[in-house]
Amino acid sequence: MVSWFNKKQDDNEEPGASRSRSREDRSPNAHASAPHYEEPTERTRLIQQTNDPGYLSPDDPAVSPYNLWSVRAFRALSLLALAASFVWWTFLLVSIFVSPPLIHSRGSGFFAFAFVTLTLGQLALGLLFFVVPSKPMSICGIILAVLLLIDMGIILGVGGIRREEGWVGIGSIAWAVLISFHQVFQNQVVTWGKREEEERLTGREETRRSLREWIAVLLELIILVVMTLAAVLFTATLILRARDATLKPLGTRYSVHGDTYQVHLVCVGNRTEDSNEPTLLLEGDYGPVEHDLQPFIDDIYQYGTISRYCYWDRPGFGWSDNAPSPHSAGMSADVLSEALALADEKGPWVVVSAGVGSLYSRLFASRHLLEVSGIFLIDPLHESYLSDIGQPKRGFLLWLRGVLSPLGLDRLAGALFKGRTREDRVMGSSAYQTGKFIKAKLQENLVAVTMTSAEVQSARHIQMGKTPLVVVSSGKKMRADSEWAKKQEDLSHITDELLAWDVVHDAPHEVWTDGEGRQVLEKRLKEIVKASRKPKL
Template identity: 50%
Template sequence: MPLFSSRQDNRPEEDGQEPEDADQAPPPDEHTRLLPNRGNSRRGNLLAPDDPAVSPYNLWSIRALRYSTIGFTLVTLVWWILLLVSMFATPPGFQMRGSMFQSFGYANLTLANLLFTLMFFGVPAKAVRILVMSMSAVLVLDMILILSVQKTRYEEGWVGAVSVIWALFMSLWTLLVDHTVKWGKAEEEERLTGRAETRRNLVEWTEVMVSTVVWSTMCIALFLLYWVDSHKYRVHVHCHGNKTEDKPTVLFEGGERTVEYSFWDFAENALRNESFPRYCFTDRPGFGWSDTSPSPSSAGFVVDILSEALANAGENGPWVLASAGIGSIYSRVFSARHGDAIKGLVLVDPLHEDLLAKVGRPGTGFLLWLRGAISPLGLDRVPEAIFRGRTSRDRVYGRSAYQGGKYILAKLQENWVAASITRRDAQTSRAIQDKQTPLVVISSGKHTKASRQWEEKQRDLTKLTEKLRSWDIVDGAPHEVWSTFEGREKIEKRLKELVHARS
């Protein structure tokens, strides 16, 4: 018998059994755990919850959802690119009467929604599902507004309808994906680890926090989106006064702002003063009540649109044209193309074609595009409406009109072609302008004193025709000469002289 013997050596050998394996659990005693470690449980084939093999991607349905989401993202990206390109050059069938930025905003929202869904695909979160449900509810409301309200349906067209419907569909798809991944994750954890895991590691909590912040931002942006009412688009024409056989009608053209904001009150006062018997004005595409036009939109193209609108309204002249700033470019092109129908030109601090390069600067265009991209959020219009009492008229053609998506798109279109096509249109109009047309130039005193170049260009514009009636420099007047009493008096006086002049 050995000097030292183990407990196994003292076992009776008559039963013929082999010694027990070393890995067999010893009989329980006072040191035995009441709840054994999962790794030491009898189901030794279970995996740890952090094992990479424990993944919802093991299920073919989850993989199919991910591949489908990738496909939807690619389709959305193509749609986003089409909307972006249509701002610069409108493809056939993509013409919208309202602002392209509204549909572009929905495309941005949808693309961001799908990209972040792919980024946080394997980490479903209840907070995200609640936010996506809120987004879906708002998108349903937006869809109803677009499809049921005549004005929004007209302005947005099929492009806007498709954009909001696709955004709603993708929002519901995100909700379905998150629910399904949550189910698949629990299913795989139950199968591979023995129970569904309720804990998250630091990386997962970070992803949940980031995804919640991202979807909260998108939800806030969606809540801020709001709606404000040949035959492809409409142009607003307004006339007031009595038609006469022997007196021309004054046709106003606004400058950097709408005609209503610039000249409407002035025209009404002059009409009451009998300085002229009748006046008309049109809103350029994207300004005031007019629809936006396809891109690119040069001065010549806009003049063709305005001429057609006036003809359809039964307004055929004769005309005395009055315009300001960049609007003088459009009036000059209109004058050159209508010849004998033009009885006089009044240019108020007009922009010279050689200075159009400043209007067409790339930096200005980029800033306009950024403003347009965020314009549907109403970050400036809503606070002004609440705290400063801005009305719907202010937003359509008044002091807040420059904040609207249509106006920004019109200025962006103007910027794209100012130094190229529009400049060429202005140069061509100068060459074919009737040299016997009476001409009046009224310049800003402040502007001419502040810039020698501006003064020289004003002098050059007095040579557009051979019949310069007057070149007035209004001392102390800003670029908006009519904003001063002396400026209004001077403009009204010159218009009265041209309208009542003998032919």
């Protein structure tokens, strides 16, 4: 009975007790012990609210450096920089084929394109692995930034490179340096933010990585090592360019085409106003004229066979700058005319050319009918072969070579293992490896079957019929290609005054490298100079 009574009494007291506890809960002391609600802050608003006072799991999505505004700000800056870099990269890509106003580079433009491509790669890599920072990423980033800073110092410090790259190249390398340091700071900020959020939300820094994170770190390390090696090669190639820039030109550089670029012109021999001797005007074949035709002509000048000659570097060759794109053979002929006028050279001229250079000489002759007193062609290229020069596949390969040219693999190997000199690289056998030369050949390819072909056809119609003409052809080339033989015969009829058409039996395309070929050339040069003498009044 007592137990039952006590239990009944407890049951009866329960409501009162509840009311008593309710009153206690509403007391000021109860408020002091209850959890206090806070408005979400910048640091906590992305975290899922929970009544659990304990720490979160390290794998919880709420444990993220994105909780910090500084981390999100760096990511937003990287996205903006990526968009700006892509726009600039597109402009540089287009300028290789068609130069927009004010974006023409006197150099090839491939270095600027390479720096911006590297910048795009850095930004894309940083965004792709944004929340997976690592020490290797920081180390490679610092090395990359230092190398690019050295590159900028070389470009700014060496006058020849600074002039060739212009504001386009300088702006591109400066942007690359800025982004490199931005990536280094970004990696540090994300690392700090990740550690801080882990300590705050999980109670400790998470030092373990998942398999997925290790794969990401390995992948970004491989890509960064490739980028760093590319930057090392950029630096080595720039050092080689700085060395080449110390080689002084043999003649004078003249600003042409509205002072947008310069071409190199040399004249050898004394000029007298009352002389009726013509001046030989040389045009080289595939490469710089200093490497192929000019040494032979200089030899016969030293022997006294001729009294005076001039030669120049076409845009992109030797000491001449690259011209804006597009650039045709006719434009080159006009630029040569401008350079000769600036040098106060008036002729009369006997144009002497070899291979593809014959197209340029013929265009010059057709635009200076009264000044050109003779045409001398050495195994010349017929205009029907312009379709071979303008093949799309050839153009793509030239573009690809140009894009890879800042790495300088062939130039560095030649300098380190073959003893190639700066003369070889500027005007010799290795000149074809330079970005300027590749750009010039790409320009030649782009307009070969359109602008240049039309210009040469017009020149053939305009050419004065009474101009003395000599053609010397390679016997080896003609025997190997019957079509080439027919075209050589056709070129012997571009004027009505054919002095001679010689086929040197054992001579290669470079006829002057053969003993018999040199004798024939020297003999015919004497004859055309004599036939071209301007009569005294």
